Amino acid sequence: MKTRLLIALAAALGAGACTAPSGEFVPDVAQPPWVPVSAQLAAFDSCEDALEGIQDAAIAALGDWEPGGETRGGIEFAEEEAGAVADAEAPTAAGDQTSHSETNNAVAGVDEPDIVKTDGTYVYSVVNQVLRVVDTRSTEVVAERALDTYSWDHRLFLGDGELLLMYTQDVETDETYYSQFRIERLDPATLDVLDRFAMEGSMVDARLVGGEVRLAVSSQPQLEPVWNLMWDGHSDADDVAEALRDTEIEDWLPEFEVNGEAGDIDCADVAHPERFSGNSLSVLALPADGGWEGAEPHTVMADGETVHGTTESLYIAHYDYAWDETEPEAETELYRFAFEDGQPRLAGEAAVPGTLLNQYSLSEYDGHLRVATTENDTAWWGGCGPMTDCAWEIAPQDQEPSKSTVTVFAVGEDSLEQTGSVTDLGVDEQIYAVRFIGDTGYVVTFRQTDPLYTVDLTDPANPVVTGELKITGYSGYLHPVGDDRLLGVGQEATEDGMTTGLQVSLFDTGADEATVLDQYFMPNADSAVQWDPHAFLYWADTAIAVMPTTSWGENGYDYQSGALVLDVGDDTLTEAAWIEHDGGTDEESGYYQEVLRAIVIGDELWTLSTSGLQANGLGGDYIEAGSVAW
Structure with missing residues (x-):
């Protein structure tokens, strides 16, 4: 097993667009210049060609590296402790299928992983490093499994008769430590592992x-050798470059295994943009019901930060950036993967100037991809934001003001071709929410006030802004709640842009420009919905919106969750x-219990918190109907 790349090396490789100061190391290969809108992928001809190309990119990136540093101390990572426990009333493969809500997904028919899932009878959740199954009929935990302390980012899928657990495990052996992604197919009745991909x-x-x-x-x-040289305090960039030339292709491509059997990534399935750092992104498909031995990851030598899925495609966005002495430059590279017969296929790439907010900045509709980005936004690199100074205090005074753009692409069999765009939305502001319907x-930008822009995309070659509604505060998440109705969850703010508390707005979107119908305000409060849409629930049957909320009261000191x-x-x-x-606080740690999610099962509203699950009657006085604590 190979060792994990030191973070410092990743930073050095990622700085490949920077120019080396005079008199310092000059790599023997030239780093391609940073040119906006540059996402063009090419495949390697062979493993030898792949290795040489990757080494060249890494050595070119060393132009801005300075020797020195401290070695990272060893950390003991325990292997996962197996051992699910289940009682006699463990769930069957499928529940009674009572009417129930699902995860708040961006695209209908495309499920997203989350910390809680339900089949209408059982609630499957992973909270505080424990995976639990609760029978909603008896409000009892019928199966549970403690997860390893050094595992993180636990999320779930629920298929037809199987539960899928995904997480990252930090692993240490006698020779190395590294992070490993794992997905496990579990028996929902016992939580026994049926298959594992790592x-x-x-x-x-x-x-x-x-x-x-x-x-x-x-x-x-x-x-490992490169890591040692970069941190021994004696080696220079020439030594590191020589060590990079000694690497093998296996050092650069991730290892994977299915049920303990090692697999190989075909070099013919590795693609790369003109400029890359050495990190990789692998895309693969696994049948939810097992049979994972045929897994064939396809790899791009690029990072990936944002994913948007449709029934046919998986879009992955990668931020590429550079900065000179005066200002930063940034673009978002987009890669589309199509899936056929269980295998991914790279089916188009493109780039747009600026950065995405999240996956809601992407939308595929009627054969076109729409993308909303903010350009010249210093917030992503300088810690700037509304009523916030730049953390690094290096924001250039003469930088062009930020602006936002919606770009439209025609989605071809193997291409993404730009058809049109509209720009200059929210000049000197940044995007806080996007929703394509x-x-x-609908695009929300904010700095002091909240313009809610309405963009007509009927003609992909000529997007047009038809409305600009200005109100104080902003919406951080937008959700359709019926015909010509849009709900915004965010913050109220003063005329100067100082946020004052949770604000939920109901908009009428029937005309070219949206109007406000009503607003709800809770002072000194916020909701996780603003940054995590999975926390939001809209139940159309009773027309309710439910959101985890934290409040500090009107005086700012009365905490409630x-x-x-x-x-x-x-x-x-x-x-x-x-x-x-119930539970309030943990007196020993001072940790406050927090409501995390809400789901509807039958005629009950179930809420998940760090302290347990609770059922309340749906409607009326919402009387508590049962609970289970942990």
Whole structure:
């Protein structure tokens, strides 16, 4: 097993667009210059060609590296402790299929991984390093499994008769330590492991479509000799370059295994942009019901930060950036993978100037991909934001003001071709929320006030801004709640842009420009929905919106964590309930219990917190109907 790449090397390789100061190391290969809109991929002809190309990219990136540093201390990583426990009332392969809500997904029919799933009878959750199964009929934990302390980013999929657990495990052997992504197919009745796929790296994201799990895994190369040289305090860049020339292709491509059997990545399945750092992104598909021995990851020598999935495609966005003495430059490279017969295929690439907010900045509709980005946004690199100074205090005074753009691409069999764009949205602001609904886009930008832009995308060659609604505060998440109705969850703010508390807005989107119908405000409060849409629940049957909310009260000192339930009328927002869990605080650690998710099962609203699960009657007074603590 190879060792994990030191973070410092990744930083040096990632700085490949920078120019080496005069008199310092000049690599024997030239780093391609940073040119905006440069996402063009090429495949390597052979493993020898791949190795040489990767080494050249790594050596070119050394131009900005300075010798020296401290070695990282050893950390003991324990292997995962197996041992699920289950009692006599463990769940069967499928529950009674009571009417229930699902994860708040961006695209219908494309499930996203989350910390809680339900089949209408059992609730499967992973909280505080423990995977649990709760029978909602008896409100009892019927199976549970403690997860290793050094595992993280636990998420779940629920298929037809199988539970899928995904996480990253930090592993240490006598010779090395590294991070390993794992996905396990579990028996939902016992939590026994039926299949396991493992790959060096960590999961970027995943989607479950039609019984197929589509995965994107990010990996760093494993270079023990290079690591040692960079941190021994005596070697220079020439020594490191020589060590890079001694690497083998296996050092750069991630290892993977299925049920303990090692697999190989075909060099013919490795693609690369003109400029890359040495990190890799692997895309693969696994059938949810097993049979993983045929897994064939396809790898791009690039990072990946944002994933957007459709029934046919997986879009992966990679941020590429450079900066000179005056200002940063950034673009977002887009890679589209299509899936055929259980195998991914690279089916197009493109680039847009600026950066994405999240996956809601991407949308595929009627054969076109729409992308919303912010250009010249210093927030991503200088710690700047509304009412916040730049952390590095290096924001250039003469930099062009930020602006946002919506770009449209035609999606071909193997291509993404730009058809049109509209720009200059939110000049001197940045995007805080995006939602594409049919042939209309809604974009929220913010600095002091919140313009909600309406963008008509009917003509892909000529997107047009038809409305610009300005209100104080901003929406961090947008959700459709019926015909011509849009709900925004975010923050109220003063005229100067100082946030003051949770604000939920109901918009009428029936005209060219949206209008505000009603707003709900809770001072000194916020909701995880603003940055994690999976925390949001809209149940159309009773027209309620539920969101985990943390409040510090009007005086700023009265902490509360609960689930806020709002009745969503045709033109009104009304607080229907505030649901809290018992447990309050852990006196020893001072850790506050926190409501994390809400789901509907039958005629009950179930809320998940760090301290347990609780059921309340749906509607009326929302009377507590049962709970289970842990």
